[in-house]
Amino acid sequence: MNRIKQAFKDRLWLGVIIVGLFAGLIGGGIRLGINNLVQHHEEVTSTRVPAGSNKSGGTKVNKNKADLNGEASQAYKSVQGAVVSVINKQKVQQSSGTLGIFGYGNSSNSSSDSSSDNKLETASEGSGVIYKKSGNSAYVVTNNHVVKGSNALQVILSNGKKVNADLVGADSATDLAVLKINATNVKTVASFGNSNSIVPGQDVLAIGSPMGSEYANTVTKGIISAKDRTLKAGTDGTLTSVIQTDAAINSGNSGGPLINMAGQVIGINSMKLASDTQGSSVEGIGFAIPSNEVVTIINQLIKNGKITRPSLGISMVDLSNVTSDQQQSVLKLPTSVSKGVVIIDVNSGSVADTAGLKKYDVITKLGDTQVTDAGSLKAALYKYKVGQNAKVTYYRDGQRHTATLHLTKSADTTSTDDSQQDNN
Template identity: 70%
Template sequence: MRNENQGTPRRTNRFWVKVAGVGLIAGLIGGGIAIGIGGAIQHHEAVVSTRVPSGSNRAGGTKVNKNKADLNGEATRAYNSVQGAVVSVINKQNVQQDNGILGMFGPTQGDNSSSSSSNGKLETASEGSGVIYKKSGNAAYIVTNNHVVKGSSALQVIMSNGRKVDAQLVGTDAATDLAVLKINSANVTTVAGFGNSNSITAGQDVLAIGSPMGSEYANTVTKGIVSAKNRTLKAGTDGTLTSVIQTDAAINSGNSGGPLINMAGQVIGINSMKLSSDNQGSSIEGMGFAIPSNEVTRVINQIVKHGRVIRPRLGILYTDLANISAKQRQSVLKLPKNVNQGSVIMDVKPGSAAQKAGLKKYDVITKMAGQQIHGLAQLRDILYAHKIGQRISITYYQGGHVHQTTVKLVP
């Protein structure tokens, strides 16, 4: 006989399995709903946070706060003390006019006609910068570059206040690329002073002031440092080697003739040139050069006094010993192996001071006025630091033997 209660436990187990399954499914469905709701909420928040709000703040409310920067810093004080003495220099030249009749086949000329002539009209040929350094009576003097005024038929100066005045050329010096102008002092209120360029050092702050790209940008100031105290370059229009100050203060066309000043407002150099590309055409930035103030003052004093620079001469042509091969130093110059610096005489002018002192071709000058000769520019600098009529000692090698002599300097 079958017991009616035998199937009860089995049915009960199946019931709880179904309950558990339903619960698990409900939990999964509920979790999925929760996850979906959470994602929707995050998406909504993202949309709301990036949506451009409607309306506008008609009341404004933005204001300018008090300037916390120091408006009277060291550089500003230096600039303000000098900028009134910085001018723009205008080089005016005669306009060339063709005398021929320009027709379909170009100009035609008669037997006695000239291809071009001046019509007397002056136009601006170039612009540069300058600095007023001296005021004496009703005259004021400006130093600038020789290449700024070269070829001029007339010169004008634009003062720092914008007033334009005529200028007279006092004199030039191609070797150092310097020139001096004279103007009426009635409008001059500021005169710049020179500092000792021998006392500068690499890394010190400097300012360059001038008219880059012309008088439209007059009294532009740029800041940099002294990159190097002595660099030997061909500074003059005649290719003369000279020592210059290298700076990374921005110098552009039109800055020529303007001052390079220290943070005390003293002129330590006259900006003269910059390197813009190397031999391969690569662009170069931050390499400007200025004529040292000690050289500037020596030259401009002579220009004002004599109208030109009168320099002592030895009467020789020379080159740097570094340009001579080791083999030629032994075979031609007969130099001891320990002599590796100096200037080699390549020619001696007959009747010159050098010839009278016993110097000959292929002699090697190693000292002048007690100073060791390290390069071409140094020999020139030592020589030009002396005056006509002075005697200067020279140590040199001739035929392998060291000698000393004294030379009387002549113009």
């Protein structure tokens, strides 16, 4: 009997436990379902676009907390009024006849002697900066390539007024030119800083008219990337020292100023590197003519209207353009000599002729400068003034010689020869 009662109690407790487990599972499921429903409702409510609208707006412009009179802004303001656009006007041949089926022909009411006339049109646009005001005249420095080939020149001042300009002088070797304009509307004149004192990493601004006068007085900011780069400038390939900057310089910026944060002109923007030797795109590599060089050149242009430099009176080719066989058989050069210039012709009575230089002599050094090609020879020669002496090192029939050049002759370097055979 006791065993039967105990078995009944055990079954009773087992039933209670099973019922409790089922109740717990059902209760947990209900709670989980309720939680999911609540979470889904919250998500829908938080992402649903609210009904109605705020018709009154209410948004406002707050006070500008940025410094509007920072160093760069002050530098720009101090020079901006002196920066101009330079317009190169050239003659274009135009027909005054009527356009027929086979081209232009004389109209019935036009005379035969008026079938064509010359009209000035804008050939190119560049930039410049006013650096001097004297009496009724003001002077603008720009690039030679900006004004090259012009039949007339115009300058657009910072206030938008257009004035005529006269070319005072130009120098292709340094790619600089000076223009003269009426000073009546000139209010601001830029000043030059010492380009020898600049350092890489220094902040600079480039100001000009990129892509033409439509974007006049555009300012871009960058740094000095390198103080002294050597590049071939002008049409004669003369080597020159330039400032490298990453301030954006585009077509039309040529002739505009590169300024420091004190508003001083430390260079005249001249060119940019558009692609490397593999043809890939290059960004952030622009060049400016150092202000110290600019001042030296423009002072001479104002005084004389041109730049006169020493001339050797020779025609020459780079030694690298002479075959190895000819270097050995004709020039008889030692194998240690691989760079220099070969004299092709010597003008009678010239500086080179007086010093005893002859055809097929190979110049390898001028003064303390190694001569590697015609550009480096001209760069070394142009460091001297007419009247000075210079020591030249050359090879003749395989033997090394030196001579003293008395630089008594000069040449006007505003015009140059683009042919492979250089003259100097």
